[in-house]
C-alpha cells in the first residue's frame with residue numbers, strides 16, 4: 048500500500064518499512080487533447096488556481112502547463128516574506144485574504160509549508176516616514192488587520208543588533224505586523240502541486256506554450272512543445288513571462304519585466320527572529336531555519352528576461368545591509384540568484400478577463416507576489432469558474448490603466464521600475 052496522506056502515523060509506518068511506501072508527490076501527467084480549464088504557468092499562482100478551481104469551485108478536467116519544472120520560477124526564487132501591511136482599499140482586503148489562507152494552508156493542503164508568523168518590522172528613520180507608517184497602520188487596523196507602531200526603544204529591545212548609535216540614518220521606530228512572517232517558498236509550489244494532483248489536476252511539466260489558438264475572437268487552446276491542447280477556458284499565470292505569452296494572443300500588457308535578486312549567507316546561529324526592512328535604503332532581511340541570512344533589495348533596474356542578476360545591485364544591497372547592521376560584514380555570502388518580475392505600471396496586480404473571449408489574465412505581481420499566492424489562486428479560480436471577479440479582487444481590472452483608476456500603493460506614478 049502506498050502512503051498518500053502525510054501524518055505522524057504515516058511517518059511512523061514508513062519508518063518501520065524502510066520508506067518504501069511513499070507515493071510521488073504528483074503524477075508526471077501527459078497532455079490530454081483538451082481540458083475544461085488550462086492554466087499556463089506552474090508557479091505558485093497557477094498551481095494555487097488549479098487547486099482552488101478543483102477544490103472550491105468543483106472544476107474538472109483541469110491542466111497546468113509548465114515550460115520547465117515545478118518550483119523553477121519565482122515561486123522558488125523569492126525571499127519567502129508574507130505580510131498584509133497594505134495601505135490602499137483596493138489592496139488591503141486582498142492581501143489579508145491571502146494572510147488568512149496562509150494561516151490555514153498547511154492543514155488545507157496537508158503539507159508542511161513551514162508557515163512562520165515571526166513578524167515583519169518596517170523601520171522608519173525620520174518624522175515623515177513615521178507619519179506615513181502611522182497612516183498605513185491605521186488603514187490596516189480599520190480593515191481589521193493587526194499593526195503596531197514601535198518607538199525606537201521598543202525596536203531596540205526587539206532587534207538589538209541593528210546600528211542604533213552612530214548610524215547615518217538613525218532608527219526612530221518601526222511598524223510591526225506580528226502575523227506577517229515567512230513561508231518556505233518551494234514547499235508552497237510542491238504542496239499546491241500535490242494537493243491539486245490529488246484532486247485530478249494534470250500537471251504537465253516540460254511543456255512550453257508557443258502559441259495561443261484563437262478562432263472567431265475566442266481562445267480555443269494552446270500550441271505547446273508537446274502538441275496542441277484544447278481549452279474551454281484559458282488562464283495565464285506566467286509571472287515574469289506574462290507579456291511574452293499574452294503577446295501570443297495579440298495583447299500588449301501594461302507590464303515590464305525586470306530582474307530581482309536574492310541573497311543567502313552561510314548558516315550562523317539564530318539571531319534575527321523576524322523580518323526587518325530598512326527604511327533608508329532598499330534592504331530587507333530574515334534568517335532561514337537553516338541559519339542562513341536571507342536578504343534582498345532593489346530590482347536591477349533595466350528590462351530583462353534573464354534569471355540572473357548583476358554586480359552593481361549586489362554592491363548596493365550589501366551597502367544597505369552594512370548601513371543597517373554593520374556586523375553583517377563578517378558573514379560570507381553563499382548564494383545569490385535572480386528572478387524575472389512582472390512589474391505593472393502602478394505596482395498592483397491584474398486578475399481579469401482579457402479582450403479575447405475565454406482568455407483570462409493573472410499578472411503584474413511585481414516583487415510582492417509570493418505573499419499573494421493563495422488569494423491570487425482563489426480569486427483567479429473564482430473568475431475562471433464564475434466569470435466575475437472575487438469580492439476581494441474587484442479592483443484588479445485590466446482596463447484600470449485606461450480609466451485612470453490605478454492602485455498606486457507606493458505613490459510612484461506610472462514608473463514600473465520604482466514600484
Ligand SMILES: Cc1cc2nc3c(=O)[nH]c(=O)nc-3n(C[C@H](O)[C@H](O)[C@H](O)COP(=O)(O)OP(=O)(O)OC[C@H]3O[C@@H](n4cnc5c(N)ncnc54)[C@H](O)[C@@H]3O)c2cc1C
Pocket residue numbers: 087088089090091092093112113114115116118119120121122123124125126127128129254255256257284285286287288292307308309343384385386387388412413414415416417418419
Ligand atoms: C529574488 C526574488 C525575491 C522575491 N521576494 C518576495 C518576497 O519576499 N515576498 C513576496 O511576496 N514576493 C516576492 N517575490 C515575488 C514573487 O516570487 C512572485 O511575484 C511570484 O512568485 C510570482 O508568481 P508565480 O509563483 O506564479 O511565478 P513563477 O513561479 O515564476 O511562475 C510562472 C511560471 O510560468 C512559467 N511559464 C512562463 N512562460 C511559459 C510558457 N510559455 N509556457 C509554459 N509555462 C510558462 C514559468 O516557467 C514559471 O514556472 C520575489 C521574487 C524574486 C525573484
